[in-house]
Amino acid sequence: MDMKPPDSDAITFPFPYQPYPIQEQFMTKLYRVLEAGKVGIFESPTGTGKSLSLICGSLAWLRDFDEKKRQQEAEVLCAANAEQNGKLGTNTQSSSTEPDWISQFVQKKEEMDMKNRIKDEQVKRKKREERLEQIRHNAHLKFASKRKREEEDEAMRILQLSKQMLSPEGMGTEPALEHGEEEVLLADYESDEDTKKKAELEDDDDDLEEEHVTKIYYCSRTHSQLSQFVHEVQKSPFCKQIRLVSLGSRQNMCVNEDVRRLGTVQLINDRCMEMQKNKHDKKNEDTDGKKRRVSRLVCPFYSYEQMQFLRDEILVEVKDIEQLVSMAREAKACPYYATRYAIPAAQLVVLPYQMLLHESTRQASGIKLKDQVIIIDEAHNLIDTITCMYSSQVSGSQLCQAHSQLAQYMERYRSRLKAKNLMYTKQILYLLEKFVGVLGGNVKQNPNFQTVSQEGTTLKSINDFLFHGQIDNINLFKVQRYFMKSMISRKLFGFMEKFRGAESLPSQESQKPRGLQQYLQDLHQKTHKGATSVPELHQEGGENGQIRTASPLMQIEGFLSALTNANQDGRVIIQQQGTVAQSTLKFLMLNPAVHFAEVLKECRSVIIAGGTMQPISDFKQQLLISAGLNQDRIVEFSCGHVIPPENILPIVLCTGPTNQQLEFTYQKRDLPEMMDEVGRVLTNLCNVVPGGLVCFFPSYEYQKRVQDHWEKTGVIKRLGLKKKIFQEPKKANQVDQVLAEYSKCIKHSCQSGGLLTGALLFSVVGGKMSEGINFSDDLGRCVVMVGMPYPNIRSPELQEKMSYLDHTLPKTNGVSPGKILIENLCMKAVNQSIGRAIRHSGDYASIVLLDHRYSRPAILGKLPQWIRSSTEVKTSFGAAFATIRKFFQQKKLISESIS
Numbered sequence: 001m002d003m004k005p006p007d008s009d010a011i012t013f014p015f016p017y018q019p020y021p022i023q024e025q026f027m028t029k030l031y032r033v034l035e036a037g038k039v040g041i042f043e044s045p046t047g048t049g050k051s052l053s054l055i056c057g058s059l060a061w062l063r064d065f066d067e068k069k070r071q072q073e074a075e076v077l078c079a080a081n082a083e084q085n086g087k088l089g090t091n092t093q094s095s096s097t098e099p100d101w102i103s104q105f106v107q108k109k110e111e112m113d114m115k116n117r118i119k120d121e122q123v124k125r126k127k128r129e130e131r132l133e134q135i136r137h138n139a140h141l142k143f144a145s146k147r148k149r150e151e152e153d154e155a156m157r158i159l160q161l162s163k164q165m166l167s168p169e170g171m172g173t174e175p176a177l178e179h180g181e182e183e184v185l186l187a188d189y190e191s192d193e194d195t196k197k198k199a200e201l202e203d204d205d206d207d208l209e210e211e212h213v214t215k216i217y218y219c220s221r222t223h224s225q226l227s228q229f230v231h232e233v234q235k236s237p238f239c240k241q242i243r244l245v246s247l248g249s250r251q252n253m254c255v256n257e258d259v260r261r262l263g264t265v266q267l268i269n270d271r272c273m274e275m276q277k278n279k280h281d282k283k284n285e286d287t288d289g290k291k292r293r294v295s296r297l298v299c300p301f302y303s304y305e306q307m308q309f310l311r312d313e314i315l316v317e318v319k320d321i322e323q324l325v326s327m328a329r330e331a332k333a334c335p336y337y338a339t340r341y342a343i344p345a346a347q348l349v350v351l352p353y354q355m356l357l358h359e360s361t362r363q364a365s366g367i368k369l370k371d372q373v374i375i376i377d378e379a380h381n382l383i384d385t386i387t388c389m390y391s392s393q394v395s396g397s398q399l400c401q402a403h404s405q406l407a408q409y410m411e412r413y414r415s416r417l418k419a420k421n422l423m424y425t426k427q428i429l430y431l432l433e434k435f436v437g438v439l440g441g442n443v444k445q446n447p448n449f450q451t452v453s454q455e456g457t458t459l460k461s462i463n464d465f466l467f468h469g470q471i472d473n474i475n476l477f478k479v480q481r482y483f484m485k486s487m488i489s490r491k492l493f494g495f496m497e498k499f500r501g502a503e504s505l506p507s508q509e510s511q512k513p514r515g516l517q518q519y520l521q522d523l524h525q526k527t528h529k530g531a532t533s534v535p536e537l538h539q540e541g542g543e544n545g546q547i548r549t550a551s552p553l554m555q556i557e558g559f560l561s562a563l564t565n566a567n568q569d570g571r572v573i574i575q576q577q578g579t580v581a582q583s584t585l586k587f588l589m590l591n592p593a594v595h596f597a598e599v600l601k602e603c604r605s606v607i608i609a610g611g612t613m614q615p616i617s618d619f620k621q622q623l624l625i626s627a628g629l630n631q632d633r634i635v636e637f638s639c640g641h642v643i644p645p646e647n648i649l650p651i652v653l654c655t656g657p658t659n660q661q662l663e664f665t666y667q668k669r670d671l672p673e674m675m676d677e678v679g680r681v682l683t684n685l686c687n688v689v690p691g692g693l694v695c696f697f698p699s700y701e702y703q704k705r706v707q708d709h710w711e712k713t714g715v716i717k718r719l720g721l722k723k724k725i726f727q728e729p730k731k732a733n734q735v736d737q738v739l740a741e742y743s744k745c746i747k748h749s750c751q752s753g754g755l756l757t758g759a760l761l762f763s764v765v766g767g768k769m770s771e772g773i774n775f776s777d778d779l780g781r782c783v784v785m786v787g788m789p790y791p792n793i794r795s796p797e798l799q800e801k802m803s804y805l806d807h808t809l810p811k812t813n814g815v816s817p818g819k820i821l822i823e824n825l826c827m828k829a830v831n832q833s834i835g836r837a838i839r840h841s842g843d844y845a846s847i848v849l850l851d852h853r854y855s856r857p858a859i860l861g862k863l864p865q866w867i868r869s870s871t872e873v874k875t876s877f878g879a880a881f882a883t884i885r886k887f888f889q890q891k892k893l894i895s896e897s898i899s
Contacts, residue, residue, distance in 0.1 A: 013060045014237035016052070020841075022639040023049050027057030029637045030607065034061040034373060039606045039624060043613040043638040045866055046774075047839045051232045054375060054609060058216050059238045062347060062373075065214060184494040185413060189420040189486055210344040212368050219353030220377045221385075223252055223321065226350050229377070230320040233348070243315045245342040246324060247351035247365065253321065253336040255329050256299050266554050270490040272336075275299040299334070306333035311341040340366045353382075358389055359598065369602035379608045380828060383622055386592035391570075392559040396439045397581035398552035400447040402492075403432040406553065409495050424482045427474055432556070434469045441580030450580040457796050458574040462563055465572040476564050483557045493551035562587035569594050571800050588797050590804040593626035600627050612831040613638070615824045615862040621809055621817070641866040647844035649887045650834075650863075650871040654852035656681055657877050662850050664698070664787025675706050678786055679715035681850060681877070682760070686722040688885045689846070690892070691758040691778030692746050693723065696765050696833045698789035700730065703764055706786075723760040728769050735768050746778050765789040765829045769836075776839035781888070782846045783837045788853055790826045798822075815858075827862040834867070844891055846884055 013019075013027050026044055030053070033040040044050040220226050230246060233239060250268045254260050259271050275298060310333040314324060328335035343349060343366050353376055355361050362369075376382060410417070410425050417425070436443045440452040466472040483489065562570065569591040576583045589595075600606060608619060616636060624634055641648075655661055656677035668674055685693060697703035707727075710716045719725060726742045729735060745759045758778065763769045766789065775783070791798055802818030809817040830849075837845035847867065853859060855873045863871065874880035 011060065011064075013056050015056050016235060016237060019053075020049065020642050022642065023053045026050075026053040026637070026639055027060070029635070030054070030057035031061045033607065033635050034058065034605050037604050038633050038635050039600065039629060040608065040635045040637060041613060041616055041619055042607060042609040043616075043864070044609070044611065045639075045641045045838070045864065046611040046835060047841070047843070048639065048642050050609065050611065051229055051377075052236060054218075054377065054607075055229075055233055055236050055238065058373065058375060058607075059236075059242060059348070062214065062216060063238075063241070069214075184409075184491050184498060186417060186421045186425075186486055186488060186491055188418050189424070189482065212344045212370075212372075213347060214372065215347050215349055216373045216375060217349045217351065217356055217367070217369075218375045218377065219351055219356050221353065221381070223248065223352070225378060226352065227320045227322065230318065230350055234318050239318055242318065242348050243342075243346050244318045244348040244350065245314055245339050245346040246319070246321045247339050247343075247349060247355060248321050248336075249352070249355070250336050253325060253328075253339070255301055255325060255335065259299070267493075270487075270493065272299070273487070274490070274494075276302060301328070301332055301334040302337070303333060306331055307338040307341060309333065310335065310338035314338060314342045315345055343367065353379075354385065354389060357386055357595070357599065359595065369599060371604045372602075373605050373607070374599065374603050375607040375609060377609050378611075379619075380610045380612055380832065382608065383592055383618060386595055386623075387589045390562065390565070390589040390592070390595055391587055392555075392562040393584055393586040394435070394552075394556050394559045395581065396436060396441055396447045396450075396579070396583045398555055399432050399436045399439075399585075400441070400443050400580070402552040402556055403429060403436070403443040405492055405496055405551070406432070409492055412495075421486070424479065424486070425488070427479060428488070428553075431471055431474065431479070431560070434471050435556075435585060436580065438465075438469045438574060438585065439580050439583040440576055441583075447581035448579055452576040452578065452580060452583055455577050457576075459796055459800055460572050460574065462565065462567045462570060462572060465574075466563070476560060480561050480564055483560070489551055489553045489557050492553050496551065559585065559587060562589070565589070566594065573796060573800075588800065590801060591626065591808075593623050596623055597627035600624070600629055612828075612835050612864055614831055614864050615827055617812070617820065618824050618828075622805070626808070638865050640869075641838065642841040643838055643843060645870055647842075648838060648867065648870050649846040649884065650849070650867050651846065651880050651883065652849045652852075652854040652860075652871060652873045653681070653877065653880050654855060654873070654875045655877055657684060657881075659877075662852055664851050669702065669787060670705065672709065675709045676713065676715075678706065678850065679710055679713070679719075681848075682784065683715070683718055683722075684877075684881055685782060685784065685848070685884070686719060686757070686760065688881075688888055689758070689782040690888060691781040692742065692761065692775060693758065693782045693784065694761045694763055694769075694775055694780050694836065695784040696763050696770065696786065698765055698787050700764050700767070702787075703762055707762070719760060723758050726759055726761045728761070728763040728767055732768055735773075739769075739773070743779060763833075765833050770829070770833045773836060774839050775836045776843055780837040780845055782848065782884075783834050784848045784850060785830060785834060786850050788826050788851050788859075789829050790822060793822065823859070823862065827859065831862075831864055835864070846887060848880075848884070 011028065011031055013024075013031075015023075019027075022044070026042065030040065030042065044053065218229060220229060226246065226248075230244070233242065233244060249265060250259075250272055251265045254268060254272065256275075259268055259275070262268050262271055310328055310331050313327060313331070319327070324335050324339070328338065349367075351365075351367075355365060356367060356374065406425065406429055410422070410429070414422070433443050436447070440454070441447055441450045460468060463472070563572075565587075569589065571588045571590060573584075573586040573588055575586065613619070616638075620634060625631065653662060657680045658677065660673055660677045662674075662677065664674065682693075682695060697706065707716065710719075716725065724745050726738055726745075729738055742759050742761055758781075761769075765785075793799070802821055805817035805821055811817070812820060834847045834849075837843070837847065860868060860871060872880075872883065874883070
């Protein structure tokens with residue numbers, strides 16, 4: 001049905017059913033933010049139909065935007081026609097003195113010219129698709145031609161090397177390569193000047209790019225959330241009108257089983273790129289001229305024609321990733337690249353927000369943000385996500401391992417590498433050596449046996465770290481570019497794969513031109529003579545009992561890239577503990593806004609949405625205003641819940657049954673009387689709460705400490721008499737099993753009417769059940785929050801973040817930004833946990849916050865609006881308990897009257 005907001009008759013929102021008033025408000029506000037090109041922070045609790053509101057509100061705007069664009073084009077054409085007609089009338093009047101036959105001839109000629117111009121304008125639209133198809137065809141031909149030239153150059157290079165090795169003077173110095181070994185050799189590296197000249201010659205490449213239509217990029221955190229969103233689009237009135245494409249990683253979309261078996265994202269990415277490079281090198285001939293064999297690096301699904309066919313099929317009908325991958329298998333086409341071909345023509349692109357927010361990933365995927373709209377859903381962890389995305393960590397073990405591997409690689413191919421490759425390889429080895437030195441070690445020794453002289457954690461600015469490590473004279477930007485262009489990390493991994501199992505690799509000086517297996521056997525006899533061992537790259541559990549792990553140089557590449565950030569935007573944490581192998585170097589991104597600024601600058605509008613966005617101040621200060629966004633461009637919207645106010649009972653409980661003040665600070669929470677008081681509160685609640693009761697503790701450690709105390713005092717036994725006790729597992733693969741048993745127990749107890757009145761689930765804030773798990777209806781009639789889960793303020797990372805904010809942001813009402821950060825991190829975790837209970841309009845639950853500190857106005861103000869408006873502060877446990885008992889008695893009477 002079409003719905004018009006009461007205050008905006010011009011806007012219509014097609015909706016599959018009669019929307020809630022809060023959905024009407026949400027869509028109207030969203031439409032206006034998109035129309036004005038602003039940045040919106042939207043909060044809509046889970047269960048209020050947020051996804052459908054986002055879909056119908058944003059797609060209604062896109063529909064109207066496209067229609068306005070078409071009208072403007074038509075008006076321009078009409079204006080041109082009118083102008084021409086005006087000229088034609090003037091010419092007719094001025095020529096009144098001319099003979100009639102001349103005037104008629106001129107008029108007919110001008111009318112014919114006008115008709116031809118109008119016809120040309122009409123034909124132009126029809127030719128657009130033909131032009132785009134020609135562009136794609138030309139790009140394909142250019143790609144094939146470029147690849148052919150590269151193959152010819154590579155073949156010529158290999159031929160020259162072969163001639164050199166077979167010549168009498170080269171027999172003793174340059175051994176022949178084993179089959180496939182040329183794949184791991186570094187290609188000739190172009191200098192920056194050469195690249196610049198080449199770029200100038202290829203400036204016309206942009207002309208071959210397909211034009212991007214105005215579109216909406218919808219981002220969320222997980223694959224399952226994106227699939228759920230696509231299913232909502234399929235149920236919406238826009239399903240048949242919209243061109244939608246779902247993007248994903250190679251790990252999720254690859255249909256080549258040989259590649260999928262590699263397991264890790266990095267290895268799958270690298271193997272895929274290698275297969276593309278060798279696409280046209282399908283067959284290799286053995287030296288004896290016998291049987292030809294197909295290269296293992298050729299992907300049968302990477303077919304341009306088939307991928308174009310799949311691209312068109314993707315745009316015809318809305319599909320989620322599972323449906324898309326299934327279709328790709330049937331079409332024998334790569335869905336990963338087919339979806340990228342579909343981006344320019346798509347109107348709605350669905351993708352993980354890591355893919356959009358990481359600049360290099362965005363560029364590699366062909367995503368263009370200029371004048372487009374971005375919707376970032378489930379954005380409560382957006383700041384942390386960007387921070388982690390641009391942070392990096394390496395261990396001393398990885399640094400030593402990478403140095404050992406790269407040194408042997410360079411020694412093996414020294415005479416075959418060009419000067420620039422040797423220069424950059426030596427620079428990387430030097431960097432690795434200095435990094436290990438910063439940790440107090442030496443790359444020539446085993447890091448597992450090198451003990452650090454002084455344990456501790458040191459924080460340094462980027463510049464101070466570079467000076468401290470004596471690497472300030474190296475241009476890290478050029479090294480970073482070399483990593484990217486030469487793909488040295490992947491080459492090194494291929495090298496180690498080829499020689500896996502060998503304990504040492506030879507230098508070329510002592511090697512004779514004979515079989516690889518022979519000299520490996522010779523080397524095996526020398527393993528006790530000081531040769532550096534090559535660490536194994538396999539662990540138990542994968543193919544043939546082993547799982548491949550990526551080269552450590554890949555991880556180090558990310559750390560080096562992080563060091564190219566501005567000095568003020570990050571810190572390097574040097575953590576020395578035990579041995580060099582256990583010590584780490586970590587880059588901490590302090591200013592995520594610097595990477596979000598480009599998104600804000602390019603896009604027409606950005607929508608940051610979530611079920612629980614409070615406290616919103618973090619998003620405004622750390623992500624938007626710090627990125628240079630004006631305050632007047634930011635719009636906030638927070639809607640209530642669809643449930644009636646009487647269906648929720650939030651209570652701040654300040655004291656326990658024995659009048660003990662509830663304060664779970666670090667100093668008081670371990671007191672026996674405090675843990676006893678919590679036990680009494682839960683025991684009383686179990687007597688009146690039907691169904692499921694979920695109790696959240698601030699940490700796994702504290703939960704265990706409390707439960708151990710309760711075992712000794714008998715509290716666990718008393719609780720178990722009323723409700724069956726379940727505990728959140730530490731392993732993620734056990735969560736579904738625990739939830740299934742918890743749900744089964746509640747259902748059985750509610751139906752049987754026995755002694756047990758449901759179940760009690762102990763969970764942890766920030767754990768596996770505090771996000772993404774729905775405790776709807778009887779699964780969560782009451783949620784108890786024990787204490788306030790403040791983060792560890794002693795953490796060096798958190799202290800540095802607080803210090804950074806104190807120096808860069810102003811105080812708010814006299815409170816420092818660092819202190820506000822601590823409170824906001826705590827309340828975000830609380831809001832996520834307590835939001836697990838109410839999941840639909842007919843649901844009801846009580847929320848009990850056990851700590852008198854929740855009664856402070858500043859803390860209460862950080863609760864979601866729909867909870868804050870109903871919250872009651874109780875200083876007496878008796879009054880609180882009476883209120884809770886009355887609440888559930890009324891719900892029971894209502895339920896019985898309905899049944």
